[in-house]
Amino acid sequence: MTVQDVRAFNRFYTGLVGSLDHGRRLYAPYTLTESRVLYELARVPHLDAVDLRTRLDLDAGYLSRILNKFEDAGLIERGPSASDPRRRRVRLTTRGREAAAVLDERARDTVGALLDTVAPADRPRLAEAMRTIQDILGERRAGPQEIALREPHPGDLGWIVQRNAALYAAEYGWNADYEGLVARIVADFAEDHDPHLERVWIAERSGRPVGCVMCVRDEAPGTARLRLLLVEPEARGHGVGDRLVRAVLDFARGAGYRELVLWTNDVLAGARRIYQRHGFVLVAERAHRSFGKDLVGQDWRLDLRRSGE
Known part of the structure; x- marks a missing residue:
């Protein structure tokens, strides 16, 4: 495998993801990064802000601005961490969970439409290829x-x-x-x-x-x-x-x-x-x-x- 192989795959995948969201409504009214923050918070009851930043590999200032925006919109609430009072705990409000659920439903529908174009016999091979990429490039570092x-x-x-x-x-x-x-x-x-x-x-x-x-x-x-x-x-x-x-x-x-x-x-x-x-x-x-x-x-x-x- 060469650098060009990786770049070619990246161009293909980026274009594929872009085609899935041709109406530019998949994440609306949020940005892709804001949607990722909502997704992580929806997976667990609450997270410390520092752990959220580590999971998403975000700049501390950038994440702080996103969380301030979410708090102003009533999507999250923050308080002292149960494990360390010096940390800030973040969790979704009812409104935040509803927003995350809408984004999740859109994503499921979009990916479901993509999978409808894949022959059933090819789906296990596609899933295994995706797992292989995750295993080699990221999962084994977890x-x-x-x-x-x-x-x-x-x-x-x-x-x-x-x-x-x-x-x-x-x-x-x-x-x-x-x-x-x-x-x-x-x-x-x-x-x-x-x-x-x-x-x-x-x-x-x-x-x-x-x-x-x-x-x-x-x-x-x-x-x-x-x-x-x-x-x-x-x-x-x-x-x-x-x-x-x-x-x-x-x-x-x-x-x-x-x-x-x-x-x-x-x-x-x-x-x-x-x-x-x-x-x-x-x-x-x-x-x-x-x-x-x-x-x-x-x-x-x-x-x-x-x-x-």
């Missing part, structure tokens, strides 16, 4: 502090199925039987779950999912089951898996479960190390033929009453 755990949004349950199938096929050669298993697990949760006793977490970085895990009721009374722990390759090594498992443990204890169990396979060495760190004990192993491979299934358990986690 630190663990930029990982957020949240509840699933519309489409995230489908993402869990797709990423499990794609990653396990690429890394372990598993066939479509595994995708079918994951699809059934996710469908059962989507169709009938008790939010007080069952939950899904999505690990998100820079606006896109990079991991997931589920906690569901098991057949045995007082027992919960951890399922579908997954961390994208580019997010590994930052403690994402530990945070997801910790979320399950805290939730299970709070819900009154006495025991947490899981089933995995011996080839998943990274996941097993996470389970061991959190106190899970291997209680049974059994060879089996599944997903097109000869595997050794493992049952692990954690006594939530005795664990000091």
Whole structure:
């Protein structure tokens, strides 16, 4: 790759983005930078101004002028930071959230119109190319502090199925039987779950999912089951898996479960190390033929009453 290759792509992409907003109404009445500020503030309940400046790589004076404008318009309110009184916390008002929602809807409609021109068979390849660019040029510089755990949004349950199938096929050669298993697990949760006793977490970085895990009721009374722990390759090594498992443990204890169990396979060495760190004990192993491979299934358990986690 040469400098000219990058510049050619940049010209193409800039022109594409410009064509999406041919009526110049995508961000109106705000500038592109002002819209980015609204978008970041809409993603979390509140941000410190210094963190907002770091995320967007903006000059302090420029950001201050934008925030002053937003405050005058009633879009934001500012106050002392909960973590450091010397900092200023920024959060959207009801009017600000409404403005951000309008911009988000316009963006979704515009990008949706663009995707309508892409053949369905080409969309996975396009998505993977976009992920590759993000991974190489930006995502891998992100630190663990930029990982957020949240509840699933519309489409995230489908993402869990797709990423499990794609990653396990690429890394372990598993066939479509595994995708079918994951699809059934996710469908059962989507169709009938008790939010007080069952939950899904999505690990998100820079606006896109990079991991997931589920906690569901098991057949045995007082027992919960951890399922579908997954961390994208580019997010590994930052403690994402530990945070997801910790979320399950805290939730299970709070819900009154006495025991947490899981089933995995011996080839998943990274996941097993996470389970061991959190106190899970291997209680049974059994060879089996599944997903097109000869595997050794493992049952692990954690006594939530005795664990000091």
